[in-house]
Amino acid sequence: MPRLPTSLLRRAYALDPYLPALLGPCRDLCAAQNELRWLREHVDGVAEKRRARGGTLARAALLRELVGKRARGMPLQYILGTEWFGEVEIRCRKGVLIPRQDTAASISHLVRFLRDAPNLPSELRVLDLCTGTGCIPLLFAHDFYDASSRPDLRILGVDVSEKALELAAHNLERTRKAQASVAKGNISFLQADILLNPFADQTEGPPSLKTALNLKRMPQFWDILISNPPYISPKEYWKTTTRSVRGFEPKLALVPPPDAAGTDTEQGDAFYRPLLTIAQDVEAKIVLLEIADLDQALRVGRRVREMDIYDGIEIWCDQPDAHPNTAAEDPASDSEFPIFGTGNARTVLCHRGQGTQWLQRTPSPHAPTSTPADTTEDCAHISHDGLEPSFDKTLLHAGDGRPFHERTLKSRKEPVDWEHWTGKPANAAAPWYTKEPRLGRR
């Protein structure tokens, strides 16, 4: 990291004596000024609330303390306690990853498609794995119900960390009070470990996703699967992450757990294989996975193509709604998957069957030539609340137009790939999720 020039520090000091301290983490005068202004506004807010209750507050002392914390690298969102995720204000707490703006852009873009989607089911089911603060379910519900009445929405957020689930529940309460639109959706959170083999014996720790869904009597089939999993490999963690991320945000949410036999890159991609297996099991029609960069996007895209059940694979960038490929240096032109938007590659989107209709895409030439993996379960949406199965007849002739029985007789092209699980004992002595995230030097 280049050293801050003395001239810049002097200029900053002339503007405000607190600015030089903030230049350390911000590296930029404009950003430091913004952060100082937000800190001041926060201190004023705290003081005003304290005064309304009849107390007093030494503003200067509090501001000095907060600026000191920020200068030591603590993320601003932990200091102020909240972060904006789209139009939803999400509370952040130490030990849970801070939501990122880029994720919000992708989610909003997806919901924009779904809002004008034809033939949505009567209840749209969204599964969000590795939910963290619960930001994705909340933003999804907020954007989905923004204007008019829509089909019912059922969103389930899953995380392994209890701290995250507590915070997610708190955020849900908070957002429900503030925004009526979120209250309409049926949002819930569930503790499960998606890396666990559902068929292995297990005695302690959070259960696997399948077991947890069964225990809570949740539906086994979901229309949309969204996930922002840990995707940074250990080497990248030390090289490319910023100090405030490394020192203060939980490693649990950033780096996949170490695997005995696997290279650095494989460890970074460790979550995508189980995620795609789960997507196949829950019959997801749209899968949205966040990734780190274009290389990882291509690796994940190739893995999805190997599965051969999706009609289309796309890569979305940081600003997916911007005009595609405006930049001349964009490597999109010769890429094997279509890339939308501008900026770094951010998410991989896969769709099939009805999902392709919802997104109003045409199946790409890469689409599977053989049968899409429709099974009998796909056609029967069983509602687990009332014990009456409802049979969606429209689905019988949806898809490739061939009679229903022909499609069902043919099984999946390849059975569920469990070889990933076999090397992994379900009840290891010290599971990785029990370890406390390493916090920075104080």
Next chain:
Amino acid sequence: MPLPRILALPPLLRPPTTTSALRNHILPSHASRPFHITPRPLANLPPRRPLFESEFTETFLRGSGPGGQKINKTSCAVQLKHLPTGIVVKCQETRSRAQNRKLARRLLQDRIEEMELGESARTVVKRRRESERKRSRGKKARRKYRKLAEGEKGEDEEGVEEGGGSDGEALGEATRGDGASKVG
């Protein structure tokens, strides 16, 4: 002898920032404040010029390098460029990108209006009215303090009269005193 006047301390006022000033007009988020004064609506303003999304390009300024989980951005600046006129507006007032986008559009609207309408644009009219109000307030205050000063002087005069002096003499004394101090 003049009594020491007890000045009423002004209430603690938050120095108005651009954010709060803008927010007062746009974003209704006063729930946390104990009370606030609703700004008097300005009558007879020219109507706002409609702004279409096709007229401008929007960019989110960000540094180069990795994104996503690897870094933790706090700024979410929005920059709008109006294509027909080439006006560029940047907004990074709030931490929310959604709010910044709204504010940036409002700013761009104002800039275009100023360019097109000149003296009759909303912002110019508002500024003029504000300055007029300030001027009249200043005039009022000056009048008030002049009156107060005259009243005090009157009291002084009364006191002086009781002592058997006159206004002219008092003035004379003052000038003499000044002269004396200058000499001394």
